[in-house]
Amino acid sequence: MGSPTGPQRQFPSGAAYAEALQHTQLCFQHPELKGARAELTRLGLPRAVSGAFASVFSLTSAASGQRYAVKCFTRHVPDQEQRYEAISSRLALLDPAGLSQPWKLGFEYLPDAVRVGKDLYPVLKMDWIKAVTLSAWLDAHHSDRPAVGRLADRFEALTRDLSAHGIAHGDLQHGNLLVASDGTFRLVDYDGMYVPALAGLGGTERGHRNYQSPLRGNDDFGAELDRFSAWVIFLSLKAIAVDPALWNRLHEPSGEFLLLTEEDFKSPAGSTGLRTLLAHADRAVSDLAEQVRSLAFQPLELLPPLDLAVPGPRTSATATPTPPPAGATAPGTGGLPGWMSGHLAEQPATTPATPVTAPPGGFHTRTALDVVVAVLWPLALIAALLLPVARIATALPGSLIPLALAATATAFARSRRTERVRSRAALDALTKQLAHVEDPAKAAAKLHKERTRFEAAEKHRQATYPRTQDELTAQYHAALRDAEQRRTRKLRDIAKKIDGLSEERRRALAKALADKQSAYIRNQLGRRSIAQSPPHGIGPKLVARLADDHGIRTAADFTGYRTVQNSSYNSTGAVLVLPGGRRADVRGIGEAKAAALVAWRQKVLAAAVARQPTTLSAAEQQPVEQNITHRRTQLTSRHTAVESETETARKQAKKRLEEAREHLARQNTAAETSARRKRQEFSRRTTEIQQNNTLHATLTTDVEAARSRQSELTYACYLRFLYRAS
Known part of the structure; x- marks a missing residue:
């Protein structure tokens, strides 16, 4: 091979x-x-x-x-x-x-x-066995809860048989599980079966998509192949045994699945069927559904066999909470809320703002320069008063020079004070820190606006997704209807033509016989020469004239006669009618002799008709039969081609539906992932705003305090400091 x-x-x-x-x-x-x-x-x-x-x-x-x-x-x-x-x-x-x-x-x-x-x-x-597929059996017996329950147990026993002998069927699904009249299973289609002797070979198929794990690949091949599909089938049977209404609620007529499809496993969050089973009032059903959901994205080799694993109870809301691990942030202790643990990417720790040590208010501890300035002012005042008296400076501006020098020295001394330098540096540092912290009120308003817009878009997307799915399904069904209508129309036309072949054969045989008889009569008429047995009144001269002038030699050379009015002699004459409708006016033949010729021809014709063949030979019938057989073969081939075309159209429609659904599911999954990340971002930003709110308030207070302290270091305050008692 x-x-x-x-x-x-x-x-x-x-x-x-x-x-x-x-x-x-x-x-x-x-x-x-x-x-x-x-x-x-x-x-x-x-x-x-x-x-x-x-x-x-x-x-x-x-x-x-x-x-x-x-x-x-x-x-x-x-x-x-x-x-x-x-x-x-x-x-x-x-x-x-x-x-x-x-x-x-x-x-x-x-x-x-x-x-x-x-x-x-x-x-x-x-x-060959007399049995029905599992889905057909459920169509007829889903309301019989005890029978469905027994069938679920028999299915579990079947998987136990396979597992015990290291065998995996490879494609467990409704079409390969047949139910016999005694309610036991028959397993068919062993093409993809795994047995220990085949270990090391690759797989030949992936199995029915509505029963397989999303993680199963075409090359997977081992004893674990059936594990996911076994859980899916067992869940369906147990759920129907508990609640028969689930069959009509979640199963589609002629659907290629029981209760769940491939989309339910790939996108559990958007799965109507899986959500229905997870929310079921019966705990056994909801636990099994939870088990299937948890298995959908686990590697095949880690899946538990159906006969060895039982779905464990889910954690109750009233269960004793597990204490957080060491180092984890508990709710209320700062950082992210406890419920967000594991849902957000780990954020780097926020570096707190470097505290700025505020200098004490006012000026403290005079320096030598301060003492010089303090002494300089009295001297400047004395000089300003004495200069005019000593007539050194008579103009007022000249007398103010000592005061200007004292003021300049004071400004210089004030600028050299460490309190003023430290105060300005502290204010600058706090102002810069405040500038780097976003205003919590503005940030919260912006975040609220973004979140509102995002949630509206998400609500619209979530509402659009099922509608788009319905539209794709409607398009698929419309394509199926169109294909079926074309098939019905073409097959009806073909059947009509097939039914008409008998009449077509009869007509063809009748025509062939008529053609044969016509040829025979023409031959007989052509063989009866007028010269050999001339009619009464037709002598040799007229016979010669008929032959030489008009080519009329046999009964086949004319068909009748017509009377004509002879205007010259005011009498009635006759012309012979030749094959094809032409007329021959033969000199010497009037109405009587023309009638004699026609009567002679009629006798010859009657004798030929009496002896004409009444049947076709086998060889003469063969072309007709071959043509009818050829036509029947063509119509049969066309019938097969129409069925093939219809099946191709169905498969193409199904393929388009599956591709469109897969594309839509990928888009939806990507959108859900993006939405989850966006919500995580919103949560992170909310936490940052909460953290920044306190920091922003603290920095604002510190900036105001720094400005207040700086107001205590003005020029006037410095002068008061110079002469203030220590």
């Missing part, structure tokens, strides 16, 4: 297998399948149930009368023969008496078993 890395063998399509299985005595060599009778469609073709990798046909053996399901492969499966041999060997070792129920089916892998065209291909021959 080729290796995974080698060239992949091309397999026939399901339609090609169906064509080959019309002649099972030719395409099969196996004694049980050679000459087997296939279940047929309305068109007389073998009925196929097609999947991703194969088409399955129902065949009844001509040798034993046993009915089999024969799987014909349409796609390459790596190591196919090795896998089936290992699975067959492992299942053969299972003792039926040691199993909880007869869930395993007999099957046989037959290499080179069916011939399609010139090549031979393998098939899988399986026992």
